[in-house]
Amino acid sequence: MTAQPVLSARNIAKAYGNIHALKGVNFDIHPGQVTTLFGENGAGKSTLMKILSGVVKPTSGEIVLDGAAVTFANSTDARNRGISIIHQELSLARNMNVRDNIFMGREIIGRSGVDFAEEERQTRLLMAELEEDIDPLTPVEELRLGQQQIVEIARALSVNSRILIMDEPTSALSATEVEVLFKVIRDLTARGVSIVYISHHLEEALQITHHAVVLRDGAMTAYAKRSEIDLEWIVRNMVGENFDLGSPPEGYAMGETALSIENLSVPDAAGVGFSVVDRLSLSVKAGEIICIYGLMGAGRTELLECVAGRLAPSGGRVMLQGRDVAGLTIAQRIARGLVLVPEDRQRDGLVQTMSVGQNLSLASIGAFTKGLFTSRKAETAVVAEAIRKVTVKTDASGAAPIGSLSGGNQQKVVIGKMLATNPKVIVLDEPSRGIDIGAKAEVFRLLAEGAKQGLAVIYSTSEVGECLSIAHRIIVMHRGRISAEFDHTVAKEKIMAASGEAVAH
Amino acid sequence: MSSTPKPNTKQGFDPIALLLEGRAFFALIAIIVVFSLLSPNYLSVANFLVMASHVAIYGILAIGMLLVILNGGIDLSVGSTLGLSGCIAGFLMHGVLIESAGVILYPPVWAVVILTCTMGALVGFVNGALVALFKVPAFVASLGVMYVARGIALLMTNGLTFNNLSGKAELGNQGFNWLGFNRLGGVPIGVLVLATLAILAGLTLSRTAFGRWLYASGGNERAAELSGVPVKRVQITVYVLSGICAAIAGLVLSSQLTSAGPTAGNSYELTAIAAVVIGGAALTGGRGTIRGTMLGAFVIGFLSDGLVIIGVSSYWQTVFTGAVIVLAVLLNSIQYKPKANA
Ligand SMILES: Nc1ncnc2c1ncn2[C@@H]1O[C@H](COP(=O)(O)OP(=O)(O)OP(=O)(O)O)[C@@H](O)[C@H]1O
Ligand SMILES: [Mg+2]
Numbered sequence: 001m002t003a004q005p006v007l008s009a010r011n012i013a014k015a016y017g018n019i020h021a022l023k024g025v026n027f028d029i030h031p032g033q034v035t036t037l038f039g040e041n042g043a044g045k046s047t048l049m050k051i052l053s054g055v056v057k058p059t060s061g062e063i064v065l066d067g068a069a070v071t072f073a074n075s076t077d078a079r080n081r082g083i084s085i086i087h088q089e090l091s092l093a094r095n096m097n098v099r100d101n102i103f104m105g106r107e108i109i110g111r112s113g114v115d116f117a118e119e120e121r122q123t124r125l126l127m128a129e130l131e132e133d134i135d136p137l138t139p140v141e142e143l144r145l146g147q148q149q150i151v152e153i154a155r156a157l158s159v160n161s162r163i164l165i166m167d168e169p170t171s172a173l174s175a176t177e178v179e180v181l182f183k184v185i186r187d188l189t190a191r192g193v194s195i196v197y198i199s200h201h202l203e204e205a206l207q208i209t210h211h212a213v214v215l216r217d218g219a220m221t222a223y224a225k226r227s228e229i230d231l232e233w234i235v236r237n238m239v240g241e242n243f244d245l246g247s248p249p250e251g252y253a254m255g256e257t258a259l260s261i262e263n264l265s266v267p268d269a270a271g272v273g274f275s276v277v278d279r280l281s282l283s284v285k286a287g288e289i290i291c292i293y294g295l296m297g298a299g300r301t302e303l304l305e306c307v308a309g310r311l312a313p314s315g316g317r318v319m320l321q322g323r324d325v326a327g328l329t330i331a332q333r334i335a336r337g338l339v340l341v342p343e344d345r346q347r348d349g350l351v352q353t354m355s356v357g358q359n360l361s362l363a364s365i366g367a368f369t370k371g372l373f374t375s376r377k378a379e380t381a382v383v384a385e386a387i388r389k390v391t392v393k394t395d396a397s398g399a400a401p402i403g404s405l406s407g408g409n410q411q412k413v414v415i416g417k418m419l420a421t422n423p424k425v426i427v428l429d430e431p432s433r434g435i436d437i438g439a440k441a442e443v444f445r446l447l448a449e450g451a452k453q454g455l456a457v458i459y460s461t462s463e464v465g466e467c468l469s470i471a472h473r474i475i476v477m478h479r480g481r482i483s484a485e486f487d488h489t490v491a492k493e494k495i496m497a498a499s500g501e502a503v504a505h
Numbered sequence: 506m507s508s509t510p511k512p513n514t515k516q517g518f519d520p521i522a523l524l525l526e527g528r529a530f531f532a533l534i535a536i537i538v539v540f541s542l543l544s545p546n547y548l549s550v551a552n553f554l555v556m557a558s559h560v561a562i563y564g565i566l567a568i569g570m571l572l573v574i575l576n577g578g579i580d581l582s583v584g585s586t587l588g589l590s591g592c593i594a595g596f597l598m599h600g601v602l603i604e605s606a607g608v609i610l611y612p613p614v615w616a617v618v619i620l621t622c623t624m625g626a627l628v629g630f631v632n633g634a635l636v637a638l639f640k641v642p643a644f645v646a647s648l649g650v651m652y653v654a655r656g657i658a659l660l661m662t663n664g665l666t667f668n669n670l671s672g673k674a675e676l677g678n679q680g681f682n683w684l685g686f687n688r689l690g691g692v693p694i695g696v697l698v699l700a701t702l703a704i705l706a707g708l709t710l711s712r713t714a715f716g717r718w719l720y721a722s723g724g725n726e727r728a729a730e731l732s733g734v735p736v737k738r739v740q741i742t743v744y745v746l747s748g749i750c751a752a753i754a755g756l757v758l759s760s761q762l763t764s765a766g767p768t769a770g771n772s773y774e775l776t777a778i779a780a781v782v783i784g785g786a787a788l789t790g791g792r793g794t795i796r797g798t799m800l801g802a803f804v805i806g807f808l809s810d811g812l813v814i815i816g817v818s819s820y821w822q823t824v825f826t827g828a829v830i831v832l833a834v835l836l837n838s839i840q841y842k843p844k845a846n847a
Contacts, residue, residue, distance in 0.1 A: 310731065331733035340731060348731050353724035353791030362721055363732040365714040373712040417732065 004067060006031045006194050007052060007083065007163055012061035014047055014218075016404065021047040023218040024061065029163060034185060034195045036205045038234050039215035040436045041408030042393035045198050046088050048215070049165045052196075053085035054078030076105070082162035086155075086169050088198075088407045088434065089346055090148050092140045099123045099136040102155045126154040131180045142269075145344050146172040146296040153181065157188075164188065165196040168407065170204065171433045172343075174296045174462050175496065182208050200408070200436050201463070202234055214238055239438045245469035246441070248289060248488050249448035255286030256321070258456035259307070259338070259425045263316035266302045266480075275314065276302045278480035284425065289447060289457040291471035293464065294499050299480040300460045301343055304429045307458075308340030309333050320425065334363060337424030341415050341431050343460075349414035350402050357383040357398025359413050364421045382420060390416035391442050408435045415443060425456045432466060444470050464492045529783050529800035532833045536804060540811035547814055554693060558761065560806030561695035562587075562754050564799060566777035567784075568699075568706050569750030571798045574781050575710075576743045577723040577790025578636060578643035583751040583777055585654035586628045587770030590621045590755030592658045595667025595765035597621075598681055611676040614683075622752045628654055629748020633741030647744075651774070658767035666766035670759060685760030695757045702750065707795040719743065724791030779826075780805055783833040804833065 005028035014022040022044045029035055029052075037045045050056040052063060054072030062069045065081065072078040075085070092101045099119050108115045108122075123136035132150045140148060149172045156164060170178045185195055185208055199205045206212075212229055214222040214237040222237040260283035265275045276299040284290050294300050305311045307318050309330040318325050320338050328336070342348035350359055360383050361368065368378035383398040390412040394400050402410060411434050418426060426447075432440050447457050447470065461467060467474045468488050476484040476498040484498035541548035566583050573580040597617045600609040612620070628650060635646035672678035687694050710716035721729040722736040730736045754773075759765035784801035786793025808829055812822045 308731070329735065330730060331735055334733040342728075342731055347725075348727050351721045351724035351728050351791065353787075354720060358717065358720070362717070362729070362734070365717055369714050373708070374714060374717070421733075 003031050005029055005064075006066060008064040009048065009052060010062045010064055010069075012048065012051055012058045012063070014044075014051060014056065015059045019404075020218055022051075022058070025215070025218070025220050027052075027213060027220060029194050029196055030211055031194050032189050032192045033210040034189060034197050034208050035211040035213060036197045036199070036209035037213050037215060038198075038202070038205070038238055040238055041412070041434075041439055042406040043215045044218040045215055046167050046406060049085060049167050049196065049198065052078075053083050053165055055085070079159060079161065083165070084156045084159045084161040084163070085165040086152055086167060088167040088171075090152055092148055092151060092155075094141040095139065097137050097139050098127075098134055098143075098151050098154075101140055101151055102126065102136075102158050104155075106159070122158065123154070126158055129157070129184060130154060130177075132177070144296055144301075146174060146177065149173060150177065157184070161193070163194045163196070167198045168200065168434055169197075170199060170201060172296075172430070176295065178204060200432075200434060200440075202231055202437065203465075206231060206234075235437060238436070244441075245437075245444055245465070246448075247468075248470055248472050249451050252287060252452050254288050255454050257283050257319075258286040258288075258321060258454075259284045259458070260319045261303075261307065261316070262319065264303070264306065264313050264318065265315040266299070266306045266311055267314045276480050277306065277313075279316065280477075280481060281316075282475060282482065284456040284458055286424070286454040286456050287451050289451050289459060289470055289472050291467040291474045292458065292460045292477055293462070293467050293474060293495055294460075294477035295462070298477040298499065300477055301429055302480075303477070304340060304427050304458070304460060305342075307427055308338065310340070334421055334423075335366075337422070339363070339418045339421055339423040339426050341418045341426065341428040343429040343433070345411055345414050345433070349417075350410060352403055354402060355398060356387070356392065356394050356400050356402050356405065356413060359402050360386045360392075360398060360417050360420060363417050367421075386416040386420045389419065389446065391439060392416065408439060411435050412439060412443075419446065419450075423455065425458070426450070427458045427460075429460045430462065431459070432461065432463065440466075464495050467495060468492065529785060529797055529804055529833060532783070532804045532829065533800055533807065536807050536811060536829075540807075540815065543815045544811075547811060552814075554691070554696070556807055556810045557696045557699075557803075558693040559810060560802050561693070561699040562758050562761075563773065563776050563780055563806055564699045564802035565702055565750050565754040565757065566773055567780035567798050567802045568702050568795065569747030570774070570777040571781045571784070571786060571793055571795065572706065572710075572719065572743045573643070573747050574778075574786050574788060575719050575723045575790060575793050576740060577726070578740070578743070579647060579778070579788070580629075580632060580744060580747045581644065581647040581774050582628060582632060582650040582654055583747060583754075584770040584773035584775075585651045585658070586625055586748055586751035587755040587758065587773060588767055589628070589654045589658040589661075590625050590752040591759035591765035591769050592661050592667065592767055593624050594618075594621045594681070594756055594759055595670055596661060598670045598672060598678060599667060600676075611672075611678045613678050614672065614680045617678075617681070618756060621756055622749050625748040625750075625752025625755070626745050627748070628751075629745040630741065632748065633744030636744065637737045637740040655767070655771075662767045664767060666764050667759075668764045670763055670765065681760055682763060683760070684757055685763070695761065698753065698757060702753070703795055703799055710795060715739070715742070720791055776805060779830045783830060801833075804829065 007029040009025055009027040011024045011026060012022055013024050025048060027048060039045050051058045054075040054077055102123050103119045108118050120136045127134050130150055134147055140151060153169055170181060189195060197205060197209060210226050212224050212234060213220060262281050263279045264277055265279055266277035268274055268276050292300050302311060306313050309328060320336055325333055361379055364382060368375050368382055384396045387396055387398055392412045393409050394405060415431055451457060459470060471488055474486045474495060475482055476495055478499055486495060546552060569583060570580055594617050597612050597620060600611045602609050632647050632650050635641040636643045670681045672681055684694050689697055718734045718739045721734050722739050726736055758769060780801035781798050783804055784797030809822055809826055812825055
């Protein structure tokens with residue numbers, strides 16, 4: 001290491017009650033370079049970043065900024081010293097527009113109050129830099145998850161800090177958006193900004209980083225320069241063995257058609273005529289795993305939400321085991337074995353006021369209700385089983401508040417909740433958001449196992465690699481329609497090409 | 506958001522949990538100690554039972570209010586519903602003239618109770634339908650219903666009060682006073698009603714699917730819906746239950762007073778909300794327990810009765826009550842502060 005680190009953690013420990021999230025970590029941020037932090041779900045990555053950005057106070061240890069020990073009073077203090085953070089969980093005010101979110105707490109004051117025109121101009125510049133077509137006056141709640149993440153990134157960029165911490169900034173972004181972000185990151189480092197990057201998309205992170213640090217169970221276990229390492233090194237250091245996501249399950253006969261979507265159309269949320277899903281037909285057999293690949297805005301989320309009963313179709317129908325599900329509520333569909341794992345875990349997946357166990361059992365209360373009352377014993381069994389199955393890092397009773405889990409572990413709870421209902425057809429919308437490679441392999445194994453028992457799976461993703469290692473069939477969606485269909489032996493490039501504008505119909 | 510207290514799975518009476526839950530409990534102890542020192546008459550079983558029968562009214566309202574608040578709503582109409590149900594009961598007790606037949610019908614007391622509760626449920630249903638089906642904000646919907654119900658009570662009675670609700674032996678409608686005056690094993694019936702309702706509500710919240718749905722849809726309606734919770738049905742039911750609680754409170758109160766006036770229960774909704782909040786429930790929904798709410802109701806009741814006993818003027822009573830509400834909730838946030846910045 002040549003230059004002195006701009007910001008360092010010295011022997012930092014953090015305990016939440018008797019949970020030791022960090023156990024004496026040393027971590028350096030190198031000036032003008034990208035340092036990536038790798039680690040399993042719950043390893044302590046977010047906790048360390050929150051400490052370095054003043055959001056959380058360490059239990060012990062010290063933070064060294066430009067060679068001098070500092071303590072941050074709060075995150076504003078850290079921001080004033082040039083450190084800003086993009087949080088893993090979005091922290092936007094949904095009711096306010098993009099402009100106001102970006103300048104929240106740092107409003108530009110003109111002669112007559114807040115200078116909205118100037119704020120709007122700067123917001124437009126940021127959006128242009130990120131190559132995103134978002135109007136500054138759009139309320140955040142009307143944006144897709146990926147666009148919200150872009151706003152979150154724009155907000156951090158607008159501060160012009162020297163040190164920018166990005167905690168899983170790309171989890172909801174499409175491949176093109178990630179490309180743009182990387183371009184922005186390269187510009188920033190060229191200007192001398194130091195970046196900390198966290199991601200579970202390992203290959204992606206390797207493209208951008210200069211240094212790799214691996215955190216495991218709250219301790220730093222490995223450090224290397226980019227030039228010295230490869231993907232295998234990271235995985236080995238993260239989970240202790242080399243992982244392969246495997247290939248789609250084989251060697252069994254598929255059953256009857258479990259779900260068939262016929263000519264389905266879903267209107268745009270604003271209801272202005274055009275359809276986000278346009279006369280789409282698709283069917284899945286029992287035991288079959290289908291991946292739907294597509295860019296953001298291809299209509300995947302709308303398609304899946306319509307199948308689950310959240311959105312009403314404007315045409316066509318959905319047949320579950322030969323019966324039209326029109327008119328059935330979400331609850332009735334779940335009872336018949338059709339379940340959705342939603343994309344946005346904070347908004348649609350979790351009840352923040354409840355414990356881990358209560359969240360896990362929420363969709364299967366019927367299974368442990370005997371007569372009028374729920375059986376505590378039966379519920380504990382359901383919860384313990386779910387925690388074990390999806391490997392949630394928490395104690396088996398599930399009594400911990402859901403908010404105390406790391407991001408990836410919260411995601412596992414959302415998946416586990418739906419799997420606990422013993423579904424016949426499971427529809428997953430970008431379920432791998434934020435889960436580590438080991439957990440992903442575990443989820444894939446669960447889906448494969450379920451498929452062998454006759455579970456039909458529809459899996460939406462924006463990662464081509466995932467398609468190839470889980471799907472029997474890969475459907476590419478573009479502008480509300482199916483633009484191509486492949487089997488899992490296809491080349492990645494072909495799938496990606498079919499999802500983009502270039503494909504002629 | 507991470508200041509989550511213990512999840513609401515355990516509801517049994519665990520004295521240590523009660524102590525740890527603190528706040529409302531300590532406030533109650535402090536109130537009892539202070540007033541016992543100030544007045545020799547305060548600390549006696551007889552006085553406690555009298556005070557408890559006053560608490561019963563607020564307590565019953567607060568149970569319904571807790572359900573609504575847990576669901577993320579608010580019900581401002583309970584005070585008016587209480588008044589209206591007293592009037593309905595009074596009206597029925599005084600006989601219903603059926604003009605075509607030319608007879609006056611005197612329904613028996615059980616029928617009066619059922620009809621009154623049905624009316625309460627109906628008022629609650631209007632609230633629930635407005636909130637769940639027509640998307641009117643709960644505050645506004647129940648505010649409107651509050652005025653309408655009060656207005657109907659005034660119209661019904663022309664502003665007058667129904668006195669003497671005891672009924673007559675020859676008409677077969679005696680026994681209304683039983684609710685307000687009688688005791689079982691020395692405990693006033695009103696208090697027993699409160700205890701029964703509290704136990705039922707506690708069991709519902711902690712041990713039934715409905716209870717879990719209630720917490721879930723109060724905590725995150727979208728997530729609950731996607732997990733198969735019938736959120737609309739839960740929402741309507743909650744207001745219906747609150748309306749029934751208000752009707753029961755109205756019956757107990759008019760029986761205690763042996764009269765029913767159209768202005769009874771004025772501003773009681775605020776007392777009920779205060780009890781729920783003192784009991785540690787979050788007005789944003791999803792958090793709160795019956796145990797806490799009951800403690801909250803007793804804090805308010807024991808305080809105001811204590812002030813009366815030591816002869817503090819009613820103006821000062823108002824000031825003290827307000828101060829205690831804020832203090833109790835303040836204790837809440839102080840206790841959570843260290844964890845809250847995590
Ligand atoms: N507020 C909290 N209360 C209790 N425990 C917490 C809290 N926040 C984090 N933890 C615990 O600290 C540990 C580290 O969490 P952290 O969020 O830093 O993990 P992470 O490495 O960011 O994981 P992920 O990849 O899933 O985002 C976890 O075991 C988590 O449960
Ligand atoms: Mg994290």
